[in-house]
Amino acid sequence: MSRLGDWVYRLQEQRRVGSLSTCVAIAGADYCVVTADTRLSVGYSILTRDHSKICDLSSPLLPVGDATTLFSPYIDTILSVSPKLNLCSYVCRADKCVLASSGFQGDIKALHKNLAARELLYQHQHNKWMSCPSMAQLLSNTLYFKRSSPYYAINVLGGLDSEGKGCVFTYDAVGSYERTGYSAQGTGSSLIMPVLDNQLKSPSPLLLPARDAVTRLSESEAIDLVKDVFASATERDIYTGDKLEIVVINKAGTKLEYIDLRKD
């Protein structure tokens, strides 16, 4: 068998290894919590413990870290730099839409860049930010567009919709999506999802009139739940750990918080 054949097979194998790392999002009545761990793994090695998988899609006009370079063809001046955030994540102030992805890191970064650029174009053309449900549709289309050679990125999009209610959209690798009240994707998802199902007790979608899928928990309770759930997933999933990046979106804006997870 030719070595290129070997290599293609290995590439496909890598894609089938499973979405590396874990991301979780929970929607509340007026907030949304989007979280992901920061471990970057290849095989049984950890490449780095400090790699953000979250992309803030609401105002790519204000990037920090190495996003600055990636956008320098598009922006003339850097409008502000947030001092406390020095990871390579796209960050900004007024925000309603955050994307967390797990899977193959090359594809994830390419997808995030693609979406952020489309968001920027939208802002220039329509003089307003893209709403979360619009971004959800755009992401779905972007993923399906590459149906023949998919982005190996399993996504969770979280934010506030136009009424200010929390929304979470959960995806597969080729763009099929659904608006839900909470979601977990990645290697830890099978460990986390049952716990979320139990704790957040989403009403059945078969009920009429349709009930809200968002949780009635308060913001701080949701954040505590997410921390607990990740701490548990870290115990058993080798690809999850090191640090947890928590992004909370509410009326006031976006807040970023980090907590340490087990490093083994």
Add this chain to the structure above:
Amino acid sequence: WQQAMGSHTAGGSQAPPPPPAAAGGGETQRTQYPYVTGTSVIALKYKDGVIMACDTGASYGSTLRYKSVERIKAVGKHSLIGASGDLSDHMWDDGNSLGPKEIHSYLTRVMYNRRNKFDPLWNSLVLGGVKKGPKGDEKYLGMVNMIGTHFEENHIATGFGNHLAIPILRAEWHEDMTFEEAVKLVEKCLLVLLYRDRSSINKFQIAKITAEGSTIYPPYSLKTYWGFSHFENPAQGAVGSW
């Protein structure tokens, strides 16, 4: 594990197998597997900039064919690139004054897009540099590998170094090391790699990049110790116990 493809070609053979006949008139050019490969590159940030080191050997399959290969090159005024993997796949920027982050971005895109076309550059590249940013001199150290996975860190090691050197770097690296401390740490890692990586040789090059520019030092060797009692009379246990 993509590094394995780079450092160790077809197991057991002396040289890589001959390339399969090109289909379709030989227009397709693909590195289907690496021919001449370099092994690990180690790099870390220190107080004044970034230090990068690697050995100067290149293997042709399991033969250590070339012993004086420079795998670290300066790019522009601000960066150094160190490469492990196939040596003919090195691609160099031509000296315009891009900063290290920009070069890292560019390399990432190149590697990722080549990988998408199933025509990969069979390399792991380490990119280090210092450039004036909004907060003064900013040190930058990043890595891109064959399939486009890229990240930025305080210390990087590719190839075997990923397994042997990273634990040492994680334990002993700290912010603002002096140049001497950084060199000692790097030499410690290089020594471990020399003992344990079969494709490394005892001839290393260290390069540093600071705000003033890059310096690639001439190659030199490390002292090794082989005086273990078990090595002294290797034929001692030759008869065997059964």
